[in-house]
Amino acid sequence: AQKITQTQPGMFVQEKEAVTLDCTYDTSDQSYGLFWYKQPSSGEMIFLIYQGSYDEQNATEGRYSLNFQKARKSANLVISASQLGDSAMYFCAMRGPLGFNKFYFGSGTKLNVKP
Amino acid sequence: GAVVSQHPSWVICKSGTSVKIECRSLDFQATTMFWYRQFPKQSLMLMATSNEGSKATYEQGVEKDKFLINHASLTLSTLTVTSAHPEDSSFYICSARGVGQDRTQPQHFGDGTRLSIL
Numbered sequence: 026a027q028k029i030t031q032t033q034p035g036m037f038v039q040e041k042e043a044v045t046l047d048c049t050y051d052t053s054d055q056s057y058g059l060f061w062y063k064q065p066s067s068g069e070m071i072f073l074i075y076q077g078s079y080d081e082q083n084a085t086e087g088r089y090s091l092n093f094q095k096a097r098k099s100a101n102l103v104i105s106a107s108q109l110g111d112s113a114m115y116f117c118a119m120r121g122p123l124g125f126n127k128f129y130f131g132s133g134t135k136l137n138v139k140p
Numbered sequence: 141g142a143v144v145s146q147h148p149s150w151v152i153c154k155s156g157t158s159v160k161i162e163c164r165s166l167d168f169q170a171t172t173m174f175w176y177r178q179f180p181k182q183s184l185m186l187m188a189t190s191n192e193g194s195k196a197t198y199e200q201g202v203e204k205d206k207f208l209i210n211h212a213s214l215t216l217s218t219l220t221v222t223s224a225h226p227e228d229s230s231f232y233i234c235s236a237r238g239v240g241q242d243r244t245q246p247q248h249f250g251d252g253t254r255l256s257i258l
Contacts, residue, residue: 058243058244060246062246062249067251068231068233068251068252068254069249069250069251069252070184070233070235070249070252072246072248075244075245075246077243077244116183116184120243127174127186127189128174128186128235128247130183130184131183132182132183133182133183135181
């Protein structure tokens with residue numbers, strides 16, 4: 026069974042600084058995908074970044090990058106140059122093996138960016 | 141990009157009422173749609189997976205007679221909360237997977253429905 030763990034219920038970061046949100050996962054599958062979503066207080070889920078289990082390089086999307094350490098089964102999200110608008114809940118999610126559509130979500134991390 | 145529309149965004153109704161929530165894929169065909177429930181400050185809990193033209197698959201512990209799901213077309217899935225009670229109050233959010241979508245692509249989420257039962 027797949028399991029996603031986010032151990033930081035809440036994080037604070039100063040505006041313009043970088044922050045790392047932790048995510049570890051547990052799976053026996055060789056092929057899987059890891060996703061990060063942002064959920065502002067309004068509730069919508071905003072896709073941020075994707076990392077495939079076979080990708081050799083860490084994914085990057087603008088200010089978002091993923092620190093993927095496969096052997097440690099971790100996929101931490103790094104947000105550089107934090108902005109006030111980055112304050113939100115962040116969820117790590119994993120998609121199962123080929124043909125299996127389900128996403129498994131972590132418990133989330135509430136990020137607060139301080140001015 | 142792929143857009144999923146969810147309606148209504150907010151509903152308040154009396155206990156005992158049945159509430160229907162719609163999830164539409166606006167610019168793509170969705171073979172599979174997912175329904176999640178989210179309590180305040182908690183993660184998304186998958187309730188059921190619906191495939192167009194077939195019965196939904198419910199997660200363990202989710203009452204299928206309570207939460208009726210219909211996926212009649214490739215662009216529309218509905219969730220009906222039957223005889224809703226205050227404990228059904230929650231944030232419900234749908235997502236969709238498109239035809240031919242590869243595994244690297246994310247699920248596309250609707251904006252969610254806040255349901256309050258008085």
